[in-house]
Amino acid sequence: MGFPDRIERTVELAHPPEKVWAALTTAEGLAAWFGNEAAIDLRPGGQAWMRWAGEGFTAQMQVERVEEPAVFGFTWHIFGLPEDDPRRTYVEFTLEPAGTGTRLTVVESGFAQLPEDAHRKAYDGNAEGWAKELGELASYLDAA
Amino acid sequence: MPPDLEAVAEQVFAALADPSRRAILAALASGGPATATDLAARLPITRQAIAKHLALLADAGLVTAEPGERRRVRYRVRSAPMQVAQQFLAALARDWDRQLGVLRDHLDRAARGPAGTRDPRNPRTAN
Numbered sequence: 334m335g336f337p338d339r340i341e342r343t344v345e346l347a348h349p350p351e352k353v354w355a356a357l358t359t360a361e362g363l364a365a366w367f368g369n370e371a372a373i374d375l376r377p378g379g380q381a382w383m384r385w386a387g388e389g390f391t392a393q394m395q396v397e398r399v400e401e402p403a404v405f406g407f408t409w410h411i412f413g414l415p416e417d418d419p420r421r422t423y424v425e426f427t428l429e430p431a432g433t434g435t436r437l438t439v440v441e442s443g444f445a446q447l448p449e450d451a452h453r454k455a456y457d458g459n460a461e462g463w464a465k466e467l468g469e470l471a472s473y474l475d476a477a
Numbered sequence: 478m479p480p481d482l483e484a485v486a487e488q489v490f491a492a493l494a495d496p497s498r499r500a501i502l503a504a505l506a507s508g509g510p511a512t513a514t515d516l517a518a519r520l521p522i523t524r525q526a527i528a529k530h531l532a533l534l535a536d537a538g539l540v541t542a543e544p545g546e547r548r549r550v551r552y553r554v555r556s557a558p559m560q561v562a563q564q565f566l567a568a569l570a571r572d573w574d575r576q577l578g579v580l581r582d583h584l585d586r587a588a589r590g591p592a593g594t595r596d597p598r599n600p601r602t603a604n
Contacts, residue, residue: 356583
């Protein structure tokens with residue numbers, strides 16, 4: 334199917350899995366390369382957030398998998414949908430030793446989910462939401 | 478019936494590719510349900526052209542027709558198909574390539590340490 338439900342990327346890093354794990358799963362690590370500020374409760378079901386100061390944007394995450402130092406998974410809000418949209422994508426980082434470094438794979442999945450019931454209830458006839466959604470869509474199209 | 482996501486996305490993007498249809502959707506989104514005649518009074522588009530665009534938007538599921546007074550049909554926006562298109566765009570916009578590049582740079586910098594003695598070839602680390 335051409336519709337992208339998942340994104341998968343692999344990168345080779347010249348650092349051992351323990352170092353990479355710390356960058357992915359600690360507030361200090363996340364704030365250094367992902368957001369500008371971060372907090373994380375590192376356990377399945379734990380909450381985490383990252384804030385981007387420039388954009389004034391905060392991402393809420395829920396930790397799902399913690400298998401140190403090999404698998405870290407969390408869900409977060411689907412980028413581009415309204416804040417109150419309940420749908421989320423799942424992000425999973427997999428760390429494999431590769432020589433003295435690490436092969437890091439990230440898979441984000443769930444972009445194509447479309448619960449049959451949720452959208453009608455939440456969005457039909459919501460003129461205010463529409464104006465916002467069209468604005469966001471326009472921004473995407475402009476940036477593309 | 479499960480929606481065919483590809484078909485929905487194609488119809489949404491085709492519908493939005495036309496500036497008149499974007500203007501009609503924006504007018505319905507901001508002003509609420511309206512008839513083709515109402516829209517013709519508000520937009521620089523003929524009533525005949527508006528009727529054609531509304532038919533296409535209805536086929537794409539982006540507007541629904543509802544009976545109004547004296548058999549005048551009113552059109553209302555429906556955002557559900559737009560959600561499919563937005564999810565498609567969200568997948569494109571999620572920039573993991575850039576993000577992983579930043580991670581790599583961060584790890585390299587951290588490994589060199591604040592004193593920067595690990596890599597004498599790079600003068601920037603010798604601060």
